[in-house]
Amino acid sequence: MHQFTIAELIKGLGNKDFSSVEVTQHYLDRIARLDKTYNSYITVTNDIALQQAAAADKRLAAGNAPALCGVPIAHKDIFCTTGVRTSCASKMLDKFIAPYNATIVENYLNSGVVMLGKTNMDEFAMGSSNETSWYGPVKNPWATDCVPGGSSGGSAAAVAAHLAPAATASDTGGSIRQPAALCGLTGIKPTYGRVSRWGMIAFASSLDQAGILSRTAEDAAILLNDMASYDAKDSTCVERDVPDYTADLNKPLNGLRIGVPKEYFGEGLNPKTAALIEAAIKVYESLGATIHSVSLPHTHLSVPAYYVIAPAECSANLSRFDGVRYGHRCDNPKDLNDLYMRSRSEGFGDEVKRRILVGAYALSAGYYDAYYSKAQKVRRLIKQDFVDAFQTVDVILGPTSPSPAFQFGSKTKDPVAMYLEDIYTIATNLAGLPGLSIPCGLVDNKPVGLQLIGNFFAESQLLNLAHQFQQATDFHKQTAPNIE
Amino acid sequence: MAIESSDIAKLAKLARIEINDTAAQEAAKSISDVLALVDQLQAINTDGVLPMAHPLDAVQKLRPDMISETNQREAFQSIAPATQDGLYLVPKVIE
Numbered sequence: 001m002h003q004f005t006i007a008e009l010i011k012g013l014g015n016k017d018f019s020s021v022e023v024t025q026h027y028l029d030r031i032a033r034l035d036k037t038y039n040s041y042i043t044v045t046n047d048i049a050l051q052q053a054a055a056a057d058k059r060l061a062a063g064n065a066p067a068l069c070g071v072p073i074a075h076k077d078i079f080c081t082t083g084v085r086t087s088c089a090s091k092m093l094d095k096f097i098a099p100y101n102a103t104i105v106e107n108y109l110n111s112g113v114v115m116l117g118k119t120n121m122d123e124f125a126m127g128s129s130n131e132t133s134w135y136g137p138v139k140n141p142w143a144t145d146c147v148p149g150g151s152s153g154g155s156a157a158a159v160a161a162h163l164a165p166a167a168t169a170s171d172t173g174g175s176i177r178q179p180a181a182l183c184g185l186t187g188i189k190p191t192y193g194r195v196s197r198w199g200m201i202a203f204a205s206s207l208d209q210a211g212i213l214s215r216t217a218e219d220a221a222i223l224l225n226d227m228a229s230y231d232a233k234d235s236t237c238v239e240r241d242v243p244d245y246t247a248d249l250n251k252p253l254n255g256l257r258i259g260v261p262k263e264y265f266g267e268g269l270n271p272k273t274a275a276l277i278e279a280a281i282k283v284y285e286s287l288g289a290t291i292h293s294v295s296l297p298h299t300h301l302s303v304p305a306y307y308v309i310a311p312a313e314c315s316a317n318l319s320r321f322d323g324v325r326y327g328h329r330c331d332n333p334k335d336l337n338d339l340y341m342r343s344r345s346e347g348f349g350d351e352v353k354r355r356i357l358v359g360a361y362a363l364s365a366g367y368y369d370a371y372y373s374k375a376q377k378v379r380r381l382i383k384q385d386f387v388d389a390f391q392t393v394d395v396i397l398g399p400t401s402p403s404p405a406f407q408f409g410s411k412t413k414d415p416v417a418m419y420l421e422d423i424y425t426i427a428t429n430l431a432g433l434p435g436l437s438i439p440c441g442l443v444d445n446k447p448v449g450l451q452l453i454g455n456f457f458a459e460s461q462l463l464n465l466a467h468q469f470q471q472a473t474d475f476h477k478q479t480a481p482n483i484e
Numbered sequence: 485m486a487i488e489s490s491d492i493a494k495l496a497k498l499a500r501i502e503i504n505d506t507a508a509q510e511a512a513k514s515i516s517d518v519l520a521l522v523d524q525l526q527a528i529n530t531d532g533v534l535p536m537a538h539p540l541d542a543v544q545k546l547r548p549d550m551i552s553e554t555n556q557r558e559a560f561q562s563i564a565p566a567t568q569d570g571l572y573l574v575p576k577v578i579e
Contacts, residue, residue: 096563097563099556099559099560099562099563191539192539192540193539193540193542206537206538206539232547235544235545236538236542238540238542298528300524301524301525301528303521304521304522304523304524304525305525307518307521307522308522308525315499319499319500322500323565324564324565324572324574325560325564325572326560326563326564326565327565328565329565329566333574333575334575335575335576335577336574336575336577337500338575339574339575340500341500341501341502342502344499344500344501344502345501345502345503348501353501353503353511354511354514354515354518356499356501357492357495357496357499357501357511357515358515358518358519360495360498360499361487361491361495361515361519362522364495364498370526371522371525373535374525374526374530375522375525376535376536376537377530377533377534377535377536378525378528378530378533379535379536380533380534380535380536381528381530381533383536383539414517415514415517415518416517416518416520416521419518419521430539431539432538432539432540433539456540
């Protein structure tokens with residue numbers, strides 16, 4: 001049963017081949033038996049899952065149930081879930097029981113989707129390897145001595161190890177697409193403002209966007225249909241109708257113009273990864289698309305601009321954790337300042353502290369113009385690169401990550417090396433564009449991701465391109481060896 | 485731009501993060517590395533470019549000033565570290 005895609009589960013539930021309780025129990029049993037190896041879940045919500053599954057079965061029996069009714073998924077532990085610990089993988093929120101649901105969680109509840117549990121991640125989504133989690137690192141199912149990517153590493157490992165058929169995730173600089181690449185999955189980060197951020201614990205508010213990790217593009221399209229909505233509670237959410245993302249999946253690609261940015265194939269790209277991207281380009285040519293060389297000349301400035309803007313926003317967002325209203329509080333504070341200082345110092349891990357300090361520096365008097373304002377200007381130049389490129393092409397194609405999954409500890413001592421892991425994904429967040437990663441082969445028995453970047457609100461087109469690739473190839477059907 | 489451990493101590497105080505001398509020295513090194521990366525921004529001319537705060541250049545939406553949420557003090561205070569009589573408890577501030 002754990003081999004099924006979301007589309008197959010929907011079909012099976014509709015045909016009464018199995019019940020939601022049966023599928024849910026099957027996954028819960030697998031998690032209990034196998035997740036010791038991967039550490040992909042922080043919290044497994046056994047009782048809630050079975051209650052939701054039983055309720056879904058009733059709705060299914062009554063007829064007229066929504067498409068996703070009874071399908072179990074996992075939620076990244078960044079999304080607030082009523083009555084369930086929502087930790088953001090931080091000691092700061094280890095005892096935080098969310099008093100409300102994130103909008104996307106609520107959307108899925110209304111659709112009858114079952115929550116299996118909350119997945120592990122980098123602390124406050126700050127990391128590219130899932131090594132900053134207070135609950136310990138997540139192991140990549142393809143090679144357990146390697147990282148699953150981050151920050152949505154738990155969501156990715158859970159889906160890759162068949163401990164969930166799909167999972168929610170979030171992406172501030174590559175946190176959906178890079179784990180998708182490293183774990184051999186499909187991952188989509190929608191356009192900024194497409195999906196509500198309400199109830200998604202904030203890291204960098206002008207960059208954060210929720211999305212999906214799944215096994216196929218079709219599954220991502222089905223899940224995005226219910227995740228996306230206009231939400232007045234998120235003032236940056238865009239008031240725009242949500243199309244049926246499955247409608248264009250089978251559209252032919254004849255005449256579609258694919259741009260390949262030369263800056264995405266420079267120094268630092270693993271040659272074996274590059275070869276697989278070249279092979280994927282050939283697949284698209286055979287499907288009728290035309291390939292064009294494009295230039296995104298400010299690409300090299302995306303990581304520097306990001307590491308001003310994201311820490312600046314993080315230092316402001318994380319100032320709310322004061323040990324007073326919720327979250328960790330130190331023992332026996334001697335005064336209010338001591339309460340703030342020790343609660344925050346005990347509650348936050350090293351990477352979070354580093355980013356708060358970098359952000360505080362970039363925003364401090366005398367440095368604001370040189371860092372923060374400068375980075376925001378460069379951000380506009382980076383967005384303009386894409387606007388210019390989309391004058392001549394419909395979609396942009398390149399690698400998701402410079403190389404396949406790396407070993408634990410190999411980049412933890414050098415934050416800059418870790419930051420460069422996201423060199424191809426960060427610009428998309430700065431520009432606010434949708435991006436998607438799909439598997440395109442293996443290097444040294446580890447998956448490689450192909451990235452597609454679309455114009456604003458072109459999610460349907462990206463999913464169409466991804467689905468057509470998956471009709472022509474079977475890379476997405478490859479599963480990690482040794483998965484029970 | 486290199487940053488000294490004394491700068492780190494000042495920033496840490498501003499950010500309400502406690503940091504000992506050894507940690508401040510380590511942080512000074514890693515944060516200097518991050519700032520060296522970030523300093524690449526200075527090489528590019530951005531004269532006349534407007535800072536970009538929102539990908540779609542959206543403006544803040546406003547709504548009518550009407551009550552839309554009910555008070556949920558008890559629910560919110562049930563997850564607070566310390567409360568009394570509907571108030572959040574903190575150490576004595578005024579001597």
